[in-house]
Amino acid sequence: MLLEGTILRGREFEPVDGRVVIEDGEIVDIEEADVRSEDVILPAFVNAHTHIGDSIAKEAGEGLSLEELVAPPDGLKHRLLRQADRDDLVAAMRRSLEFMATAGTATCIEFREGGVEGVRAIDDAAEGTPIDPVVLGRETVEAMEASDGFGASGAEDGDFTRERNATGRAGKLFGIHAGEVDSGDINSALDLEPDFLVHMVHAEELHFERVADSEIPVVVCPRSNLVTDVGLPPVRDLLDRTTVALGTDNVFLNSPSMFREMEFTAKLTDATTPEILRMATVNGADIAGLNCGLVEPGRDAELLVLDGASDNLAGAQDVARAVVRRAGVSDVKDVVRGEA
Template sequence: MILEGTILAGTEFEPIEGRVVVEDGTIQAIEEATVESDDIVLPAFVNAHTHIGDSIAKEAGGGLSLAELVAPPDGLKHRLLRQTSTEEKVAAMRRSLQFMQAGGTATCVEFREGGVEGVRAIREAADGLDIDPVVLGRETVDAMRLEEADGFGASGANDADFTEERAATAEAGKLFGIHAGEADPSDIDAAMDLDPDFLVHMVHPEPQHFDRVEEKETPIAVCPRSNLVTDVGLPPIREWLDRTTIALGTDNVMLNSPSMFREMAFTAKLCDVTATEVLRMATLGGAELAGLDYGCIEPGREAKLLVLDGDSDNLAGVRDPVRAVVRRAETSDVSRVLL
């Protein structure tokens, strides 16, 4: 398979006119050449933090606080999830997964409520689709036994003691992620004491937390749109980028569409970051956080790719393709998704 156009190649997303050669699902070569195609070829996205079970309740809870919306066990989302049948949840999650796939997302890192049944529900929702979610269960390790999940996604160190869950995931060689510093800094040290594979949010670090994260090189999934909606502020993305791997997530589908195009544009226009940094957060950063071998276009990587129509009414005349992908492109510009 050969894809032609402007290739955003390597970890710096250098625009190269030419071809990407794909064989057996692997990128074999990038060839510089004069081509007629106006397409823009880039890595598929990795949505580094989602709660797509919330697809049953899009735009519910306007005006509620963060705790009222999502705090376990009685936040609005948890009450609604308990009231909804498995069939309804599966159908709603499938719609969100289809939306993400159409927009060029290869993977979402999902914090999945409901124990083993919740994990099975999202597997069922993804059946037959090309998007391949990384599913982290959120109930006790004893209940889900890590047999069917890809790891454990903890709500936060103020909610419970997750020492047992961390030990079990480490022994199983699976991911352990935890929310931290979303509303305030009170849970950050306890979360970091667990030596997680990654942190989520980190909106409110104190000076010592920057040093701890840098020392451990702990990746962070940031969700700026969600943080603004829940009125907790914006994460210090510039400071985090200078210290560790940062990935971009869309968080609760109840609050935001799982669109990486919207998340990138919002982040690029509101935060002190370059377009290249934002694109890396949306692709390679998420892949590295989840231990995946894609997220950039270079030989030997898995061929999870996205093609945009550079001659669409929205993108025709673009002078800077990386900036255009991050700040201007939309799902309607997608011409092909190769997953």
């Protein structure tokens, strides 16, 4: 299989004209050449933090605080999830996954409420869709054993030492929310030596030093943090110290569009175009232990093809910058999913 156009190549997303050669679902070569195609080829996105179950209640909870919205066990989302009919829940999650696939997302790292049954529900939702999410069970060790790891709500919600140890023994992924509302839970979260942290809006210098020393990655969700009025993550401070990835967080607060997340981050922070593209692709892939996220030989061919001649993108003087700051779902021409 050959893809032709302007290729955003490697970790710097340097635009080169040519062809991507794919065999057996793997990128085997990038041939620089003059080509007629105006397509733009880049890695498909990795949405590094989602709560897909919230798809049953999009735009619910206007005016509520973060605690009233999502705090376990009685925040609005948890009440709605308990009340939801299973078939309705699965159908809503499937529609979000289908949208994400259409919008160029290869996979997501999902914090899945509901214990083992919650894991089974998203497995059912994902069946037959182009996305195979990385699912982190919550609430119980059994949910971790039934999924790809454990997604902890936050160190102030309980002692997750048992779950962390069990996840480590199983060789699975452990992530935890930290520093979303205030800084009080960050040190306790870091003490668990997680595979990654989520949010870190209220991180302070001590926390930056600990993150740098431990090299623990951080997933930031700027649109979600703005909607819940907790502030904006210190993206530059984090980028200067560790691997940073992007997530869209709760579906009932934000569309799970990585295009929107990139644009928002680009226009509200000083992160560079290559940094934001890495945050939306390879950094999330690295956190999840996946072999996608870059256009380079040896990587899985999880790729996004944009129509560079669309009314929205035509005439872009800086292709990579245009992808970050102005591209959208309507510009998607194809999503290649590791197929020869």
